[in-house]
Amino acid sequence: MRTIDPAKHAARRQHIVQAACELFATQGFERTTTAQICKAAGMSSGNVFHYFPNKRAIFLALLQDDKDDKTERLARATAGADPWAALLDVVEFLAAPAAEPLTPPLVMEAMLQAHRDPELAGLLSQDSTDEHSVITELLTKAAAAGQIDPGLDPDHTASWVMALIASMYTSAATEPSFDPAGQLPTLLLIVQRFLRGEPSEHRSSAG
Known part of the structure; x- marks a missing residue:
């Protein structure tokens, strides 16, 4: 089983949150798509969803950052x-x-x-x-x-x-x-x- 590096995992989550931040702030939650978040983060949807189950989870993480x-x-x-x-x-x-x-x-x-x-x-x-x-x-x-x-x-x-x-x-x-x-x-x-x-x-x- 592959060992998860907690620091690397946290850094990846933070990267996704920061990439979504400007989108949520300028477009709002409803108009921001997961595809846009993936593009801003430079990650595939599979990678993003590995760290967050959905767009809402990213938004909640941003607010609790x-x-x-x-x-x-x-x-x-x-x-x-x-x-x-x-x-x-x-x-x-x-x-x-x-x-x-x-x-x-x-x-x-x-x-x-x-x-x-x-x-x-x-x-x-x-x-x-x-x-x-x-x-x-x-x-x-x-x-x-x-x-x-x-x-x-x-x-x-x-x-x-x-x-x-x-x-x-x-x-x-x-x-x-x-x-x-x-x-x-x-x-x-x-x-x-x-x-x-x-x-x-x-x-x-x-x-």
Whole structure:
């Protein structure tokens, strides 16, 4: 029996996912064909289907591509000694990918497909729940440490922070003139003023 090299197998899967990424982002899931994915990956359909059973599996893998790194990053944030600094880091971490050209349209396409795919809807819902939980925890800790307005409800406030982050993606996907990278500092400043009521510079009061 031929031995499978885990690293090579993972690299091949990643290659297919990356080849499909631009197609899904520019054409959408429905209009992208497996033949197009095979051509973009430079592989036969037999090779592609050896790694993924169908087009949907590739799409799901693409959306979950950075899940482990994201989970680790959020876990580090909640374990940090300074919840205010960690909160700003999390907001920046979650919002920054909006500046990547393919990410906003992929996010919009995922939201569209979630209405038709219960499994995908569940994955997106779990991601949102995890993010909301971390932000709520950091807000609670920051309020207890006197770093933000203690009168803010952590759960409700987390929802508003996430709405601000989400607006980066929707604006980037729907407004050609919107510059996510240029708008990120403004987003961080809005969050700071919202939570603390002062125009402090990002990171300056976190140390």
